[in-house]
Amino acid sequence: MSGVVRTVLGDLRPEELGVCDAHDHLFISSPQLPGQELNDARAARAELEAFRTAGGTGVVQWTPYGMGRRAADLPALSQATGVHVVCATGLHQAAHYAPELLKEVRGGLAELFVRELTEGIGTSGVRAGLIKVAGGFHALDAHARWTMTSAAEAHRATGAPVAIHLEMGTGALDVLDLLCGELGVPPHRVILGHLNRSPDLVVQRQAAEAGCWLAFDGPSRTHHATDWRMPDAVRALADAGFGHRVLLGGDTVVAAARSVSGGPGMPYLLRRVRPRLEAELGKEAVDRILAENPGRAFAVEWS
Known part of the structure; x- marks a missing residue:
């Protein structure tokens, strides 16, 4: 297997890939977050520069299709800041x-995912490096099953x-039952995001035993009240x-x-989260989590 x-x-x-922020966004927009869009290219560049100054060398943008990825702007930002950027479909x-958008892609x-992974996103020429889909609260609705089935095909x-x-x-084990059980995606090709928001150590252990990747990806918004439990979960x-x-x-x-x-932003991962975890796990273990694991998790593999 190569990747x-x-x-x-x-x-x-x-x-x-180096020291990597394994789940973040340079650009994103949604009707669920009116007036709070990430759509300023200058601010995106400044954020990448701040992350680079803190010691970061890679960022994986999980913004999917139809949510303001601005894929055409990403190469220039990556080149100007020296930070590797991975883009999602x-x-x-x-x-x-x-x-109307969902109706357009229904068939x-x-x-669409395959095209963006192999040919490029729109006319930008930028090829996506991962497929991002979503579950629901403690369940998988018809939309989630459709998108995950399409992701498995891609x-x-x-x-x-x-x-x-x-x-x-929530819903980690339901996702694994569908993606890895019914749809046959190898567990080591699945990355579960937001596990820090439901600090169930038993479920996290079961997900890890299944062989998937576990992403603890916060804080970025003030309602994530479980962030303080993250070091115990990782330990x-x-x-x-x-x-x-x-x-x-x-x-x-x-x-x-x-x-x-004025928020935590990308540098917070290295400025505050890293030393907090080093106190729990030691520097060598945290170095592996930040600088080795992402390269293996986000590799595009072929036989």
Whole structure:
């Protein structure tokens, strides 16, 4: 099995991605967050520069199709700041889209994902490096099953990893039952996001035992009251032998959360989260989580 990390400037060996924010956003817009869009290219560049100054070298943008990815702007930002950027295809929950857009993609969602992974996003020429879809709160509705089925088809065609928004951190085992059980996606190609929002150590351990990746991706918004429990959860996974399955991200989704706007932003991951985790796990273990795990998790693999 061979693999590369597909960035907006081309393919890298997994080890070249370096210290990585494994789940974040440079651009995103949604009717669920009116007036809080990330759509300022200058602010995006400043945020990447701040992350680079803090020691970061890679960012995975999970913004999917139809949510203001601005893929055409990403190569210039990556080149100007020296930060590797990975861009997503995929589809979020139905609430984030106009009904007309969902109707447009209804008959060919897997084909859309494959096209963006292999040919490029629109006319930008930027190829996506992962597929992002979403579950619901403690359940999978028809929309989630449709998008995950399409993601599984695209994975089989391209070898791209599948990243999942878990609503409030819930539904992890239902997602694995569908994606890995019914649809046959290998567990090590699945990344579960937002696990920090539902600090159920038993479910997290079960998900790790299944062989998938576990992303603890916050804080970025003030209602994530479980962030303080994250170090204990990561320590429990590491103590159980699953430190090699953990990912860390910032998940900046509103403009006020950017560090350049006075929020925690991308640098917070390295400025505060990293030393807090080093106190629990030691520097060597945290270095692996930040600088080795993302390259393996986001590699596009082919036989």
